[in-house]
Amino acid sequence: MSTLLHARHWLKAHPLALDAALAAAVLVCMLAGSFVDPNAEHGAKWGARTPDALGVTLMTLSAAALVLRRRAPRTVLAVTAGFSLIELATGDPRAPVAMSAVVALYTVASASATDRPTTWRVGLLTMTTLTGTAMLVGPLPWYEQENLGLFAWTGMAAAAGDAVRSRRAFIHAIRERAERAERTREEEARRRVAEERLRIARDLHDVVAHHIALVNVQAGVAAHVMDKRPDQAKEALAHVREASRSALNELRATVGLLRQSGDPEAPTEPAPGLNRLDELAGTFRNAGLPVEVARADHGTALPAAVDLAAYRVIQEALTNVRKHAGPEAKAEVSVVRVGPNIEVTVLDNGSGEPTGQEAHDDGGGHGLLGMRERVTALGGSCTAGPRYGGGFRVHAILPVSSRTAPAEDTA
Known part of the structure; x- marks a missing residue:
């Protein structure tokens, strides 16, 4: 399993190698198909015909063009379609050069830069051009199975490419929506933290400013009358102690909000009113x-x-x-x-x-x-x-x- 995953990651990192392998596979399929006669009797289909030099050359060139199908999909489609038209007009017996055009059409339809109207315009143009040429100038009668099969294969390639592109766009939209929702949650969390921080800062300011001001005044009074009126100084110091105790209690209640929920030491006193x-x-x-x-x-x-x-x-x-x-x-x-x-x-x-x-x-x-x-x-x-x-x-x-x-x- 790990070997397959490693190979998959390597192919994603080297798309040109994957396209070269695909081009080689398509060439093998075209060469094998060129030896098969669909009109031959049962049991004699393989080897019933042999491709000529022009057919082999066109198959090789069209397969080689598929190596660049990701970099220039429309250009590759035009090149493979051109080779297919030449083969349809001159080949006798025919070689399945159009197989490369089918792959190129699928690539164009599945590309993320292609929209659905463009897919169907390109697909219809490819289908009508190849099928019409095969019916009009080919050596076979226009109603032969090969001509109808060519129409079906090009249509399926366009439809399959459009479906793949739509699925990719759908997955991308879902992923983007999820990322946007995650960003929104993070921004909301940051906003709430900032509001809570500001609220706690205001409470701390109010508590500290009030009680420290009282402590300052009473301490000044105590220092002023300490020698002459010790009873009044003791009373002032008692007020200092009371104010400082109140400040500590309110600070403890305010700072206690920062504790984790469920903390048994969290304050339960009601807020002042x-x-x-x-x-x-x-x-x-x-x-x-x-x-x-x-x-x-x-x-x-x-x-x-x-x-x-x-x-x-x-x-x-x-x-x-x-x-x-x-x-x-x-x-x-x-x-x-x-x-x-x-x-x-x-x-x-x-x-x-x-x-x-x-x-x-x-x-x-x-x-x-x-x-x-x-x-x-x-x-x-x-x-x-x-x-x-x-x-x-x-x-x-x-x-x-x-x-x-x-x-x-x-x-």
């Missing part, structure tokens, strides 16, 4: 930022993705207030149900002139961009900018019916 808004506001109050919360959402049950996005928008907006609005700033948070949407607004009256370590922040973060990406992904809108008379305003409109995939319902 507006039900934790009071707790979120309390962490900022403990950090020295007065926060007022007003809700008029009438207990609306939000999809998990919308609930998380609203929470993250408020968290990021309050973090920016604490970092950039100045030490005397106050913040107001409102959550209102308006028709099919939930509207989240965060206002502050800050001067926009942070002090201390915050004054050295470059302000080049991705907080506002992340908020807009979250809201836009859910089919909503988010605007942020300075308020008339001072301060800053963040306003997000989120549809109550989320259009996101379930994959974004967890954080």
